[in-house]
Amino acid sequence: MKILILLAAALVLQIISASAADSIYDIPLKDIDGKDTSLKPYAGKVVLIVNVASKCGFTPQYTALEAIYQKFKDQGLVVCGFPCNQFGGQEPGTDAEIKQFCTSKYDVTFPMFDKLEVNGANRHPLYVALAGADSPFPGNIKWNFTKFLIGRDGKILKRFDSSVKPDSPEVRGAIEVALAAK
DSSP states (O other): OOOHHHHHHHHHHHHHHHHOOOOOGGGGGTHHHHHHEEEEEEGGGGEEEEEOOOTSSSTTTHHHHHHHHHHHHHTTTTEEEOOOOOOTTTOOHHHHHHHHHHHHHHHSSOOOOOOOSSSSTTHHHHHHHHHHHSSSSSOOOOOOOOEEEEOSOOOOOEETTTOOOOTHHHHHHHHHHHOOOO
């Protein structure tokens, strides 16, 4: 009984935390180095949020994510990687191991964050906002490398499944439209 009460309390706190945030920028996060942060530094920019994994069939998308970031960062795009181990145990490493892998194998320079859960009872408040009931694109994340495009105003513009490559015309076009909106 005590365990059920504790689980219920944890879920309520998670929901309160997500709803207490005025915007997606206010949700508390940790970066890949374990430092407290948020998406506030990216307010006014276009943000592509991606749940990533090192041992996934879609892992080579890191190359296209980095290329898109390099191509559009001076125009205001930020790619943010959020490691997740919920799909087939494809991100088993520590944050330090993930960082080493991403920088050494794929030359990732875009911001990476602490490993989190995108589905279930421990869904991170960021993913409650991105894919929860109040999102314009609700529903569970089906696999790693699902992408969410956030406009300069902090609103969720698009959701792309894992199979949609970051350099596809669909994603590039949506990024270009979002960057043009001032």
